[in-house]
Amino acid sequence: MNLIIDAGNTRVKVAVFELDTLVDVVFFDQNIFLSEIKKLLKKHKIEQGILSSVSFLSEKKIEKLKSIVNLIILSAETKVPFINLYETPTTLGVDRIALVCGAVQKFPEKNILVIDAGTCITFDFVNDKSEYFGGAISPGIEMRYKALNTFTSKLPFLEKNYPEDFIGKNTRESMNSGVVNGVLQEIEGVINQYKNKFIHLTVVLTGGDTNFLSKQLKSSIFAHQNFLLEGLNEILIFNKNK
Secondary structure, eight states, rough: EEEEEESSSSSSSEEEEEEEEEEEEEEEEOOOOOHHHHHHHHSSSSOOEEEEEESSSOHHHHHHHHHOOEEEOOTTSOOOOSEEOSSSSSSSSSSHHHHHHHHHHSSSSSSEEEEESSSEEEEEEEETTTTEEEEEEEEEEHHHHHHHTTTTTSSSOOOOOOSSSOOOHHHHHHHHHHIIIHHHHHHHHHHHHHHHHSSEEEEEEEEEEEEEEEEEOOOOOOTTTTTHHHHHHHHHHHHOOO
């Protein structure tokens, strides 16, 4: 079985795959992730693992992890099943690498736009020849609410909520419209930009805000909460077979 570790900006997400089938997934804070992984190792017969980290896990924690499981640390040097045409490949986030791997495995020979709606909203495009070109990075929903509160003197910090109308009739409604409706319009606009250039386009939405956003989007999309985990598993399988 494969152990998949996604250390994000806010939490750690860990999954167990048997070949390409997801059999277990858990979430927890970084400060307890080693003890929680040890529990998974007792529960499942793990053969190998992969770590994708966009946060600042200490070298000490990573070394401890490597001492208890055969581990690949995902980086720009890791072998992947796509052609990376990004101009600065060493600066490409490992989460974006994993998403592209998931895309080329799930939708071979397709033009694919992967939208990851989490702390940031990332857009990543790979064409039908498995060539990755890049995309875009934008502030996520919670980041936008925090910015309104942090960089103004009177605007409150709000929990995300669907706007009742795009015309906000008070401050709270105006903020919800500005943030949520703004994100929705941004995503729809970016999708349309790609569709205008690539007629046959497959769109995947993933990340923590998948369920919140997918109900409101008009474009045809594949909503997949665990797409990054599947991409990491594909990288692990790809490297094992090399």
